Structure formats: structure tokens, C-alpha cells
Amino acid sequence: MIVTELFRYYERLRDADDLPPYGFSSEKVTGCVVLHPDGGVFIVEDMRQDVAAGKKTVKRPRLVDVPQPPRRTVAILPGFLCDSAAYLFGMGEGGKRARALDQFAASRARHEAVLEGMNHPAARAVLDFFRTWEPGRVPSVSDPEILSGWLVFRLRHDEDFIHDLAEIRDAWERTLLAEEGDAVTGQCLATGEEGQPIARIHPAVKGVPGAQTAGAALVSFNDDAYTSYGKTQNFNAPMSTRVAHGYTAALNYLLGRRGTRHIVIGEVSVLFWTDRTTRFEEDVGLVFGRPEERAEDEDLVREIRAALDRLAKGRDGLFPDEVGARFFVLGLSGNAARLAVRFWVADGLGVMADRLAQHFHDLDLITQWDNQPHRPTIWALANETKAKYRRDGDHARPDPNDKGLAKLQGDLLRAVLGGGPYPASLLAVLLDRIRADHTINHPRMALLKAVLVRRRRLAGLGQEGDSLVSLDPTRTDPGYRLGRLFAVLERIQQAAADGRDLNATIRDKHIGAASSTPRAAFPFLLELAQKHLKKVRGSKPGLARVLDVALQDVQEPLTGFPPTLDLEQRGLFFLGYYHERADRKTGKTAVPATNSDPTGIDAAEPVDTFSVPE
Structure with missing residues (x-):
């Protein structure tokens, strides 16, 4: 179900040209090897962009759609027209030099297999480069950091990358089809199609906190205890190569949109999307995005408040054609080389809108002053699970080391989106935090009130959310x-x-x-x-x-x-x-x-x- 919906989302993004087609992926490129027509290296061009980081400017890699690099561990697996300096130049120091020579040789063989026989100037230039370049020689660059990331190719006097040329793309796609023909075939679990080439290893998913920076796998098998019927690796959960590419591309797309389609609460990365373009998913991105990542923009503040007001109306705040849409929420956490699914919510947009409206109704509480935001964001609520100050006798000092309870924060969001009870330990945690720092503010008390009224409602003890919004002199x-x-x-x-x-x-x-x-x-x-x-x-x-x-x-x-x-x-x-x-x-x-x-x-x-x- 999860992989199927992610693949459908990928197809939607691909058709809208927001994601590259099968065989390509968006990668962070640091440099471009500019070739003469005879294969000589003219220059290694700096592809990095200047990006503001606080009060200074730093260089960051540029996202480029390239032929998808293979997922590598210890084996030598070359990419095509996009690879590291070790594969393209045979660069290696000390004990890595011999391996770098083998990597260069593998890369040369890969490019010869794809481009051999092509009568195109770019193909001839690339082949001549691999035949004439002295492996291990370091090309001249303005900054050694250029050689630390992915490198691509283009011909001098051409603006397009070589991998973007139509004839080169056709050659790459023919190679992929040929490799599919040699692959093990079977029924794809995600689409149900028979006779599909099954992916042995799925592409890496990057950007989940707690997982390896090189990427982790959502579906993987690396031990006999997890396999059956003599099958190895991902043949135990057969998915076609195109589905494996699509669902991982969709995951990486969502993970790369922190604050709009991806939020991190505690130790959980939460991704959300709809099966069609809706204002609702934009509103959720505005409301749930981390406030520290937003600029001080009055128009944006008004936009967020308007989104909060619409979400608080439930399905009445939706456009008429949005009610029938589907909304998906996926919670992931990192565990070394693998990803753990913390929760999965798939419901109609009207149901999800009503759950958020109920959450905001449970939170409804008189504010401390007139111009205070009336509805706390999910980040403001999660922040209340940590102590603001550390007590030292009669003094209180800020406690920057208290990050809150990561699992509790993730479970809190799960309750908001799933409509279930808030975490059982949340009330005790809030009371302990008040006892520790004596902070009694609107977001913390709104969450405490929501826990109490939802607990009573789900236990069948009646609705009393309205009676706890403000002072009730009759309450005994x-x-x-x-x-x-x-x-x-x-x-x-x-x-x-x-x-x-x-x-x-x-x-x-x-x-x-x-x-x-x-x-x-x-x-x-x-x-x-x-x-x-x-x-x-x-x-x-x-x-x-x-x-x-x-x-x-x-x-x-x-x-x-x-x-x-x-x-x-x-x-x-x-x-x-x-x-x-x-x-x-x-x-x-x-x-x-x-x-x-x-x-x-x-x-x-x-x-x-x-x-x-x-």
C-alpha cells in the first residue's frame, strides 16, 4: 500500500516534469568536466551555487537531473556520465590508489558498453577521454572541493550536459531495457503486473534524520533469517525496477521539501501528500512547517493564520472538489542503513480535515493576551514536552540540552493525524515539565486541556471541551x-x-x-x-x-x-x-x-x- 501510493505520486510528479523519468535522478553536482572534441579536458567547471547561510555565503552543490548512479556499498559499480572523481579520473590516495585504478577501468568499460558504435561528437569525446586520460592524475581545479562530489560532462562551446543530449539519452534508455531483459522477472507486488524485471537492490533514500547520510533502504534483506524459499535480497519482496525507482524518487522528493511536505517531529520524519493537487496539503505544509525556518514576513504570517482558520473548519474549509481526494501521511525514522515505518495514515481528505478540526477544537483555550496566536502549531506543542529551564535552588536557568522526548513528540503527531488518543504518558510529562520549570503558557495549557477532554470523550464520558475553554465559575x-x-x-x-x-x-x-x-x-x-x-x-x-x-x-x-x-x-x-x-x-x-x-x-x-x- 505505501509503495503503491508513493509510486502513483511519482507518476504524477513525473508527468508534471517535477521529477525525472525512469533511469534518471536528481543529484547534488559539484563540478562539470568540460571536454574538447578530441576528449581532452578543457576545464573542470565549478557547478556549486552561492547560498546565504546566516550572515555569510557558502557554496552548495547544484541539483541536476542525471543518469541515476548505482547504489554502492563495497562493490565497484560505475555510473554513467555522472560519478565521483575516483571513477572518472582514477583519483585515490595511499591505500585507495589501487582501488581507484579499478574504479576508473570499470567506468571506462561502462561508457564503452553504452556509447560504442555511436557516431555522435559527444559520444566520441567521452570515449576518447577514457582512452587517453592517465588514471590517477589530478585535473586542474580552482578549488579541490569541486572534486569531492558528483561530476558530469559537457562539450566545450555546448550549453547542454552530454547526458541531456537526445541521442545519448536514447543510448542510456536502450541500455536500461537490455539490462531489464537480463534481469529476473516476476510479479510486482506494488502494481500486480506479471513478467516484470525485479529490482535486486532498491535505490537509496536520503534525508531521514538518524539514518546514514549516504542513504538508507525502506525495503531490504541482508540476512538469511529474513529470507525464504532460497531467494536473496529484494527478490523476497519483488518489485519491478521501475517501481523501485519511482517510489524512492518520490520519497527523496518529499524528504527534500522540509517545511512544506516534510516535517521532523522528535525522531520521526513525517511526509504527507494527496492524490491530486489540493489547497489542503498546502495549508498543512504552512501550518506544520517549523517556524524557525520561516522568514519574518507579515504576508506569510497572515497566510499561515488563514490556513489555520481553514483547517479548523474541517471539511467545511475545503473546496467542493477536494472532499473526494485522498490524503496520505507516512512517518519514518532512521536506523543505520534501514528505515522504520513509524505510522501510515491513508484517508479521505474530508475525514482528515475533520480530524484536524477536532484537534483544534480540543486545543481551544482562552489566550493570555489579546493579540496572541489562538491556535498553536504542532511545533509549538511538541516544544512543550521539554523543560524550558533547569531549576537551581530559587533560580532558573535555560536548559538548551533538553530536546524533549522524541518518541512522545512523534506519537503526538500520530494522534493528531490519526484522530486517536494522545499518548498515554503525555499528561504526566506535561505535569513534570511544569513542576520542573514552572512555565504555564498558552501552548502548554492548550495541549494539557486537549489531553483531558479527548481522554474523556473517547472514554464515553461526554463532551466537555467547551466548558474548559475559559474560566468556569460553576466547576467544582x-x-x-x-x-x-x-x-x-x-x-x-x-x-x-x-x-x-x-x-x-x-x-x-x-x-x-x-x-x-x-x-x-x-x-x-x-x-x-x-x-x-x-x-x-x-x-x-x-x-x-x-x-x-x-x-x-x-x-x-x-x-x-x-x-x-x-x-x-x-x-x-x-x-x-x-x-x-x-x-x-x-x-x-x-x-x-x-x-x-x-x-x-x-x-x-x-x-x-x-x-x-x-
């Missing part, structure tokens, strides 16, 4: 009430400070204990609050009355403090705390904070101010 869950109470106590402490910066608030010292063992924490905190209220009454009696009323309102339904709170009640504790802090209906005005203390709600948290008569 002990965790939720205690969270609200803690927020009021913190507000009383801040009012008593009267604008002075506090080295540590009660959140810094007591929120962990208050959220897990309320009976041990709250009696002390209430006694402390009375002392703070006494200070406020002396300077701002009107504010003191407002705070006293808020304290009584929140406390009234409580009949005592439970000794402990379970995970769900701890999650409700922090939601209650967040709701009380972010509530817009109590006369507060949200303004950007100037306090840079990293232990608080994130750096742009609104400061609570009261507009009451003195």
Missing part, C-alpha cells in the same frame, strides 16, 4: 478549584509587593506541592495570604476588597483540602490556575510584562492590574 472539581485558589493567592502576594520585583513568588516555591499534596501546602499559603492582605489594606483598600471577595468566592465550595491529587485533578489544577490568571471578565487589563524572570508565565505574559475605586 477539587483540582480546578484549588488551581483557581492558588492563582488568587499569588495575585494577593503580587499586590502586596506593590510593583517591586520578587525574587521568588509562591509559584516558584510552592506550586509543585500545592498541585500534588494540597493538604500540606494550602494552610500555610492561606495564612501567608492574610499577612499580604493586611499590607494591601493599608495602601489600597479598594484593591484589598476585590481580592478578599475573589478569595472567598473561590474558597466557598471547598470543604477541605485533599491529601493528594491524581494526574487528572493535577491537570485540572493547572487549568484552573491558568483560567483564573487569563480571565478577561474581572476588570483586568492585559499588557506586556516587563519582568524578565524566566520562572513566570512566558515572557509576554499579561500583568494583572485592577481598575477599582480607592
